[in-house]
Amino acid sequence: LGALKAAGGLWFGWSGETGNEDQPLKKVKKGNITWASFNLSEQDLDEYYNQFSNAVLWPAFHYRLDLVQFQRPAWDGYLRVNALLADKLLPLLQDDDIIWIHDYHLLPFAHELRKRGVNNRIGFFLHIPFPTPEIFNALPTYDTLLEQLCDYDLLGCETETDRLAFLDCLSNLTRVTTRSAKSHTAWGKAFRTEVYPIGIEPKEIAKQAAGPLPPKLAQLKAELKNVQNIFSVERLDYSKGLPERFLAYEALLEKYPQHHGKIRYTQIAPTSRGDVQAYQDIRHQLENEAGRINGKYGQLGWTPLYYLNQHFDRKLLMKIFR
Incomplete structure (x- = not known):
């Protein structure tokens, strides 16, 4: 978003709401950015987002094949929504537009655009790990996904490990010609792979953390001045290692009783993807573990x-971290 604010352009995608997909795009212009979005039907949202993106790709890409729940209708829904996105975007494109696609929800997007005659430069960035062939090839549709990814001109990953894992998956399936270290050809399609580690925005964080503490937070700080605080914030997700953190904290309390009454661990973990069973399971697990640990070690x-x-609120969290 920061890059788009600097250069201007079009932000396009799902509106975040369910409804009639045939309705015209919702367009809002803010500064030099035009925001264009549309609704998805409940079926498309469930199959594309819940059942495939977050119950197949997310666990597989995080090396959790035990949580993958592959269903053919969900795969069909995933392809259908990517095709729908391409149909919606097509009338908005100019010949010289550079298209930048983000994350695992949209692996086939460039393929769908190419099928519709789009020759613009298209880049893709993956915000999560790319698994090794032993994991990725366990997906029934791994070969289709790999070939579709080659329709991008540039594929970006967070780490060199992820970039090499993608190329390993590719070379296990087809002949890959590498013209230079990061320029390749597969299935007659030329593309580049690059690594772009994502950092933080320290100036923005410092700005949000500045200023006086809200009264309730100031009161809490005063109450806890003699207590060492461990403070953590994550989405409620099995990839974050939250149960393991709870158990590690319990081990600290067990092994070092001199810290009892002098330390506190606060874990904020808002619910995400609550319609996916694996996320419901970890929520119940954490609730049970927190109650058990407090019951075992808590005092008046x-x-x-x-x-x-x-x-x-993010600004409040920055002040807490400060």
């Missing part, structure tokens, strides 16, 4: 573990 006036399954 001291609760060792605070688990908050709710959303907090």
Whole structure:
């Protein structure tokens, strides 16, 4: 978004709402960015987002094949929505537009655009790991996904490990010609692979953290001035290692009883993807673990573990971190 604000352009995608997909695009212009979005039907949202993106690709790309729930209708829905996105975007494109696609929800997007005659430069960035062939090839549609990815002109990953994993998957399936270290050809399609590590925005974080503390937070700080605080914020997700953190904290309390009453671990983990069974399971697991640990080690006036399954404003979190 920062790059788009600097250069201007079109942000395009799902509106975040369900409804009639045939309705015209919703367009809003803010500054030099035009926001264009549309609704998805409940079936498309469920099959594309819940059942395939987050119950197949997300666990597989995080090396959790035990959580993959592949269903053919979900795969069909995933392809159908990517085709729908291409149909919606097509009338908005100019010949000289550069198209930048993001993340695992849209692996086939460039393929769908190419089928419709789009010759623009198309880049793709993957915000999650790319699995090794032993994992990726377990997906029934791995070969189709790999060939579709080669329709991008540029594929970006977070790490060199991810980039090489993608190329390993590709070379196991077809002949890959590498003209230079990061320029390749497969299935007659030329593309580049690059690594773009994502950082943080320290100036923006410092800005949000500045200023006086809200009264309730200032009061909390005063109450906890003699307590060492461990504070963590993540989405509620099995890829974050939250149960393991709870168990590690329990081990600390067990091994070093001198810290009882002098330390507190606060874990904020707002619900995400609540319609996916694996996310419901980890929520229940954390609730049970928090209750068990507090029941085992808690004292009058001291609760060792605070688990908050709710959303907090980003600016407030920055002040808490400060």
